[in-house]
Amino acid sequence: MAVDYLVIVVYLAGMLAMGWWGMRRARSKSEFLVAGRRLGPAMYSGTMAAIVLGGASTIGGVGLGYQYGLSGAWMVFTIGLGLLALSVFFSARIARLKVYTVSEMLDLRYGGRAGVISGVVMWAYTLMLAVTSTIAYATIFDVLFDMNRTLAIVLGGSIVVAYSTLGGMWSITLTDMVQFVVKTIGVLLLLLPIAVVKAGGFSEMKDRLPTEYFDPLGIGGETIFTYVLIYTFGMLIGQDIWQRVFTARSDTTAKWGGTVAGTYCLAYALAGAVIGTAAKVLYPKLGSPDDAFATIVKEELPVGVRGLVLAAALAAVMSTSSGALIACATVANNDIWSRLRGIVKAPAEDSADHDEVKGNRVFILIMGIAVICTAIAIDNVVEALTVAYNLLVGGLLVPILGGLVWKRGTVHGALASVVVGGLAVVVLMATYGILANEPVYYGLLASLAAYLVVSFATPATDAAVLAAWRERLAGRAPEAESELASEPAATPR
Numbered sequence: 001m002a003v004d005y006l007v008i009v010v011y012l013a014g015m016l017a018m019g020w021w022g023m024r025r026a027r028s029k030s031e032f033l034v035a036g037r038r039l040g041p042a043m044y045s046g047t048m049a050a051i052v053l054g055g056a057s058t059i060g061g062v063g064l065g066y067q068y069g070l071s072g073a074w075m076v077f078t079i080g081l082g083l084l085a086l087s088v089f090f091s092a093r094i095a096r097l098k099v100y101t102v103s104e105m106l107d108l109r110y111g112g113r114a115g116v117i118s119g120v121v122m123w124a125y126t127l128m129l130a131v132t133s134t135i136a137y138a139t140i141f142d143v144l145f146d147m148n149r150t151l152a153i154v155l156g157g158s159i160v161v162a163y164s165t166l167g168g169m170w171s172i173t174l175t176d177m178v179q180f181v182v183k184t185i186g187v188l189l190l191l192l193p194i195a196v197v198k199a200g201g202f203s204e205m206k207d208r209l210p211t212e213y214f215d216p217l218g219i220g221g222e223t224i225f226t227y228v229l230i231y232t233f234g235m236l237i238g239q240d241i242w243q244r245v246f247t248a249r250s251d252t253t254a255k256w257g258g259t260v261a262g263t264y265c266l267a268y269a270l271a272g273a274v275i276g277t278a279a280k281v282l283y284p285k286l287g288s289p290d291d292a293f294a295t296i297v298k299e300e301l302p303v304g305v306r307g308l309v310l311a312a313a314l315a316a317v318m319s320t321s322s323g324a325l326i327a328c329a330t331v332a333n334n335d336i337w338s339r340l341r342g343i344v345k346a347p348a349e350d351s352a353d354h355d356e357v358k359g360n361r362v363f364i365l366i367m368g369i370a371v372i373c374t375a376i377a378i379d380n381v382v383e384a385l386t387v388a389y390n391l392l393v394g395g396l397l398v399p400i401l402g403g404l405v406w407k408r409g410t411v412h413g414a415l416a417s418v419v420v421g422g423l424a425v426v427v428l429m430a431t432y433g434i435l436a437n438e439p440v441y442y443g444l445l446a447s448l449a450a451y452l453v454v455s456f457a458t459p460a461t462d463a464a465v466l467a468a469w470r471e472r473l474a475g476r477a478p479e480a481e482s483e484l485a486s487e488p489a490a491t492p493r
Contacts, residue, residue, distance in 0.1 A: 004307030011311045018174040022167020032168035034246040044257035049264045050176035054320025055136030059293045065276020066292035069213025073273035078227040080265030082235025087258025092251035096475035103335040109403035110411035111465030119335030121395040126328035128388035133321035134375035161368030172322045179315030186312025199278035230389040237400045240327040329363040394443030395422035413455030421447025
């Protein structure tokens with residue numbers, strides 16, 4: 001294992017070095033939170049794919065393949081579909097808004113202060129998303145070093161917090177590009193073909209497994225529908241995803257770069273399911289499906305390759321964890337803390353003031369510590385992830401998409417939708433259980449009903465607010481133009 005250890009150590013040291021380099025680039029709020037809105041197509045596509053394909057998509061995706069066969073690809077497949085939908089239909093308009101958070105978009109659209117309430121829901125989602133990724137460090141470091149769970153979480157979490165705090169989105173962008181390359185080589189180019197060959201090829205796999213393992217719908221229609229509701233729609237509205245859209249240098253980059261990333265996710269989904277299916281042939285009696293990834297890596301891969309593939313798993317976890325962490329800190333600082341203190345700035349306002357960068361840096365550190373402590377206290381990754389997406393979809397899907405596509409929606413309707421949908425999800429999770437489908441089904445319906453009823457019952461949004469909103473969507477607002485003019489000419493590609 002000495003060679004494997006060396007590969008991992010070099011990888012982790014590289015992540016910290018990227019964080020230090022990124023610190024030199026992040027000298028303004030825009031640079032720190034959205035990488036100066038200057039990412040070109042290649043870097044944008046790689047970083048977007050990196051953040052949406054985390055530990056759940058890698059370790060969990062292989063586990064679903066082990067349990068259900070090829071239909072286990074559906075969870076990650078719906079993530080890819082959501083990213084494609086976001087990129088094709090919404091990302092260009094989102095990028096032109098020149099905001100920093102989803103709540104700022106809601107304030108612009110509705111002309112009211114929906115920011116604190118929507119910010120609390122979004123903060124809870126991003127926090128739990130970061131927690132689920134951080135928990136996954138325990139699995140990887142256990143395979144590598146037979147490390148205590150708490151120590152593994154502290155070690156992995158501390159590295160992510162360190163480089164995220166140092167350079168903000170620039171550090172995260174640079175590390176995500178490395179992580180994207182490592183993931184592609186480790187999972188798609190190495191683990192996938194090796195696993196299939198070790199299992200005897202597709203013909204041997206078909207002979208040794210039940211036919212339902214090769215049924216595209218074997219996981220069940222209701223499960224697929226739930227995945228679409230939670231993950232496809234979740235991709236449309238998450239702060240962690242929108243914050244990456246804000247990094248694109250143009251709406252064209254956001255649209256086509258995101259489309260490439262979404263297509264990559266579809267391929268990654270199928271790869272994970274095939275690897276899991278091969279693991280079922282090789283190890284038919286594992287204690288848990290989630291052990292499939294670690295087992296096949298540990299037992300079937302040669303020295304050096306094993307280290308690279310484990311680095312790929314670590315990359316998947318780190319990319320999602322760092323993206324969720326900066327999103328959580330951005331929401332906590334800009335949407336909750338600043339508003340509670342009465343310091344509400346124009347959404348597109350930018351400043352080269354180092355104190356503003358320092359404030360966001362402090363919030364990343366605080367949220368990072370909170371994430372590590374919460375991850376140590378929670379054991380069930382699936383439950384934590386389900387809570388995160390139920391709150392996001394049940395509380396925020398309707399007012400966000402409604403604001404983008406329906407001009408009659410009002411600020412009162414949006415607030416009612418957030419409150420009713422969020423409370424319904426919480427109550428229904430307590431009633432039916434966290435993993436039940438009913439909370440997101442009925443919570444979403446309650447949110448939609450509240451949005452429609454209250455919007456029709458209250459005065460329409462002021463015409464001046466809607467006019468300003470249309471100008472921002474078209475990228476013609478003075479705030480957007482002034483920010484663009486203030487950015488340096490250099491453009492990373």
